Amino acid sequence: MKAVVTVMLKEGVLDPQGKAIGHALGVLGFTGVGEVRVGKRIELDLAETDPEAARKSAEDMGRSLLANLVIESFQVEIV
Amino acid sequence: MKAVVTVMLKEGVLDPQGKAIGHALGVLGFTGVGEVRVGKRIELDLAETDPEAARKSAEDMGRSLLANLVIESFQVEIV
Numbered sequence: 001m002k003a004v005v006t007v008m009l010k011e012g013v014l015d016p017q018g019k020a021i022g023h024a025l026g027v028l029g030f031t032g033v034g035e036v037r038v039g040k041r042i043e044l045d046l047a048e049t050d051p052e053a054a055r056k057s058a059e060d061m062g063r064s065l066l067a068n069l070v071i072e073s074f075q076v077e078i079v
Numbered sequence: 080m081k082a083v084v085t086v087m088l089k090e091g092v093l094d095p096q097g098k099a100i101g102h103a104l105g106v107l108g109f110t111g112v113g114e115v116r117v118g119k120r121i122e123l124d125l126a127e128t129d130p131e132a133a134r135k136s137a138e139d140m141g142r143s144l145l146a147n148l149v150i151e152s153f154q155v156e157i158v
Contacts, residue, residue, distance in 0.1 A: 006120055021121065024144055030136065032126030041085055041118045042100065047111030057109065065103055 001046045003058035004077045007067045008039035042066055051078045080125045082137035086146045086153045087118035121145055130157045 009015050018036040025033050044061070048054040058076045067074040088094050097115040104112045123140070127133040137155045146153040 008120070008122075018121075021144070025140055028143055030140060032136075034124030034126065035122075036124070037122045039120045039122070041087070041120045042097075043087075043114075043116040043118070045113030045115070047113065057111075061104055061109060061112075064107055065100070 001048050001051065001054040002079045003044045003046055003054055004079055005042040005044065005058055005062050005066050005074055006039060006077070007042065007062070007072050007074045008037060010071055010073050013071045039072075040066075054078055080127050080130065080133040081158050082123045082125055082133055083156045083158055084121040084123065084137055084141050084145050084153055085118060085156070086121065086141070086151050087116060088150055089152050092150045118151075119145075133157055 015037050017038040021038065022033055022036040025036070044058060046054050046057060048057055055076055055078050058078075062074040062076060063069065094116050096117040100117065101112055101115040104115070123137060125133050125136060127136055134155055134157050137157075141153040141155060142148065
């Protein structure tokens with residue numbers, strides 16, 4: 001079973017990487033680009049075969065390692 | 080219009096960040112974790128209102144800045 005954990009900075013937290021990308025896109029001539037936010041996509045191959053157990057396990061991993069919950073939030077998707 | 084560009088390392092390219100996460104999950108006691116792959120999720124606010132034009136624009140951005148096509152591939156989603 002494959003789980004995808006998406007980790008994004010929380011609303012209101014400064015995203016310097018996103019700002020840098022937005023600036024670089026402007027330099028390259030792309031217009032009409034507003035806010036840019038950058039996050040992580042973590043794909044996990046899990047031996048677990050029950051979707052609900054896999055989701056719970058991936059959420060535990062998110063809370064304990066993958067996301068810094070002070071500044072980041074995460075979502076789990078089972079695919 | 081919001082575009083989401085997902086950038087992942089191509090199959091077969093070593094992903095040290097993924098390996099580190101897989102190892103750390105094992106140390107934390109998570110079992111049954113196979114391969115871990117880490118990529119980027121880039122959310123772009125675009126002024127463009129036509130979905131097809133927004134997709135084309137985001138694909139241009141992916142090719143010219145967001146992904147290193149030698150080792151990475153990317154996908155665009157309009158949301």
